[in-house]
Amino acid sequence: MTKQQQQLAEEFVTLLETEQLEWKKGWSGISARPYNPVTGTVYHGVNRFRLLLTAQALGYQDPRWCTFHQIQQNNWRLKSGKGQSSRVEIWMPYDRELKKWITWEEFREQGGITERYCLRTKSYPVFNGDMIEGIPQLEVTLQEVDPVELVDTISDSMQVPIVYHETDRAFYRPSEDRIYLPNREQFFSTYDYASTALHELAHATGAAHRLNRKLTGSTSQESYAQEELVAEITSCFLSSELPVQQTEEHIRNHQAYVQSWIRQIREKPESLVRAIQSAEQVSNYLEYHEKRITWEEYQKRVGEVQSNTPSEEKLPEKHPQREEKERMDSILKDVPDFGTNQKRRIVAVESTKDYEDPDFTPNRYNSKGSGREDYYRVVGIQEGGWYVEPVEDKIYHSYREAEKAIKATPAWKQISYDRLIQESGKERTRKLEAREKIRTEVDNLEEKISQLKEKQGYLKQLLKECEENPKLAQARQQILEYEKSIGRMESCMKEAGEAELLAYAKQCEEYLAFGESVDQLTDVLKTKEQMSMREAVSVCKTPDLLQKAGCKPLPMHMSQQHLLDCMHPKQKENAHYHGLTKAEIKKIPEALECPVILAESMTRKDTMIALLDYREQNGNPLLVAIRPNGKALYQVEQIDSNFIMSVYGKDHFQNFLQKMIKEDKLIYIDQEKGKRLGYFGKEIEQFAFKDKEILKQISSQTVEKGKRIGRHL
Structure with missing residues (x-):
């Protein structure tokens, strides 16, 4: 039992002792199963129970939970996190010898659990959506629920008859596999009736041919208390998945068993974890029999790993899984879908x-x-x-x-x-809205058809070229793939000849390789795998123009840390976060072929500045800081590199440009392109030189310092 589970047991006992535990709530039809809105993770088992317990104790109404890092990443703000968080835990592979966490890939490569490698739980704090400012408004879907129809659907699906009798007792009798309830008119409301019936249906899931819990017929208070604890936690789970509302009778039962629960959990804290696991199974089972989830989703929830679960076609004819599915299919085919009104x-x-x-x-x-x-x-x-x-x-x-x-x-x-x-009236409104939506979609479709007709000649010519020249077709495909990755709406090579296309496709191959590195890096972050931030990625070969300006013909690199900082959302607290998109980053190799300006840095003598020919999403011109003739840690080796230090949008660019001119830092200017892009105007006309001519080379001081500093990367 983990430390976090031990703490959970203590918190639960405290709530029991202070009589604060009631899952009673109104039937809103709002699903409130705890989940992470950033990753989409839906919390199960002990994590699910802990979050629901915290939500009840602190009065939270939002089912969403985020880590502090996720809150920062999305530019949200935590109101006041002190004492307001809960914790979730996950299993992660651990290296006992090196005393560190490893990735799942490394764990599988080492053969799984051994004397050296094991699995340990790792916990981290999460905060409720009610405590987060700036988080999108919770989208709520209300559904009207017929309580009687709900009970009938689950009862028919489970094949558990409900017998009504003249008494005030409600119970499930395992020997008969029947539920006995008072007559419906004896209940104060249909909600009271449905709540009681669902409580007993939860007990009925323990039958040997269902979830096979130990349902004793003895009068032992402790045995009854354990089963009632499972039902109590099931009620907690169902209150967020099905419209279950505790009745006063259930609360009295809860109070009657409290002391038994407290004693049992204090003596054996692991009994709470077992009860939570059983309750998770019960709530999933009832959801399946309500036909809310499919058989496959039900199997996934109860813990069957997809890769280790044989497909139905490969199962032996007498396999228990096949027999259970066939049995349930035969029952469920005659049970009407709840809430669809297909039957009535x-x-x-x-x-x-x-x-x-x-x-x-x-x-x-x-x-x-x-x-x-x-x-x-x-x-x-x-x-x-x-x-x-x-x-x-x-x-x-x-x-x-x-x-x-x-x-x-x-x-x-x-x-x-x-x-x-x-x-x-509602249905009429829905139909009118649907008609309007279809009309809009038709208008959009007609517009797209018109655009396609305009390009028909071009497409026919392209198809003809593809049939006659497979090599050219492959080149066009590679160009299309690159242009799509950077968000280019129309190909720049539309009117190009065959030789130009083939040459540009070869360049795109290099550009795409860098783009794949960017994608892989962000994917690794999503899976939270460990990686070396100092390790560099290859960007491109040094373009001819940079070589004319004094850079050696070396490959260009950028460290993973610098790359991630450039894409991290901007923050006032960290000047290294530049908030660039992946598409903006992927354009760098091509943009370095023909920059608008090359200049010596005004703040670092070891750095060259390149002004690119596109702006960031906020409208600022993009600058690339380059350390010429430096070093990069690439594939575990120190290699010579024209190293890219950072990429960022430059605020107050005009002031920056005037200062570069004044301090004589310019190395190269493309006047025509700069004016067309609106980067500068007449202030550049003072330079009397041919367009695209190198004014001067990088100073030797810059090159030498670049070498010296590069060794410390």
Whole structure:
């Protein structure tokens, strides 16, 4: 038992002792299963129980939980984290010899659990969405729930009959596999009835042919208490998944067993963990039999690993898993889907008081010839949802007759007339919205078709080239892949000839290799695998223009740490975070081929600055800081490199440009491109030189210092 589980047991006992534990809540139809909105992780077992316990103790209403790092990454803000967090724990591989965590890939390569390698739990704090400012508003889907229909669906699916009798006792009898309940009219409300029935259905899951818990028939208070503890925690889980509401009777039962639970958990804290695991199984089982989740999802939840689970086609004919699935399929095929109304049509009783219709009043006067007589008929929403219409050609002389006819017809389900009118209006609104959406989609589709027709000639020519020249087709595909990766909407090589296409495709191959490194790096971060931040990635070969400016013909690199800092969301507290997108980063190798400006750095004598020909998403020109003729740690070796220190958007660029001119730092200027991009104007015209001419080379001092400092990377 872990330290975190021990603490959880103590917290649970404290709540029991202070009588603060009640899962009682209203039936809102809102699913509140704890989850992480950033990773999509849905918490299970002990983590799920701990988070629900914390939410109850602190009054949280939001089911979302995030780490502090995730809050910072998304530019959200924690209101006041002190004493407001909970903890979750995960299993991770651990190297006993080196005393450090390792990746799952390394763990598998070493053969799994050995004397050296083991699995240990790792815990970290998480904060509820109620405590996070800036987090998107929680999207809530309300669903109306018919409590009786819910109970009937699960009872039929589990094949557990419910017997009603004249008594105030509710119980499950394992020897008969039946549930005994008081008559429905004895309950104060349908909610009380459904809550009681679901509580007993939870006990029924313990039967040997279901989840096979030990259901003793003895009168031992401790044995009963253990099973009631499972039911109590199940109630906690179901309160967030199914519309379960504790009744006063359940709260009295809870109080009756409290002392037994406290004693048992204090003596054997692991009994709480076992109860949580059983309760997780019970809630998943009931969700499956409510047809909320599929068989595959149910199997996944109860812990079957996909890679180790044989597919149904490969199972032996007598395999228990196949037999259980076939048994459940045969039961569930005859059980109506809960909440879909496939079995019963919603109807109501309409009278001549509600609606004036000549066809509805065949005889406006009673048999004595005087006085208006009211008539009744059964109506429902027309197929298609536009208006209310009669569901049969029959008129009744009393409301009771019409209601009796509804009860005698299994395909009908009665609701109030007012609610039926409301549902008809809702359905009509939904249909109109759907029509409008379809109309908009058609307009968009027509616009796309028009665009495709405009490009038809180009596409035909492209197809012809592909058929005649497979090498050219492959080149176009490579160019398309690169341009897509950087978000380029229209190919820059649309009018290029064959030789230009083939040459550019070869360059794209190098650009794509850098792009893959960027993707792999961000993927590793998502999986939280360990990596060396000082290790560099290859960016590109040093372009000719940089070589003319004094750089040696070396490869260019950038450390993983610098790369991640450039893509990290901007923060005032850290000037190294530049908030660039992956697409902006992936453009660097191509942009370095033809920069707008090359200049010596005004702050570091060992650094060259390159101004690129595109802006960051905030509109600032992009600068690349390069250490010429330095060193890079690449594939575990120190190699010579023109090392990229950082990439960032430059604020107040005009002031920066004026200062570079004043201090004579310029090495190269592309005047035409710079003016076209709006980077500068007349202030550059003072330089009398041919366009794209190198003004001067990097000073020897810069090169030598670059070498010296590079050795310490």
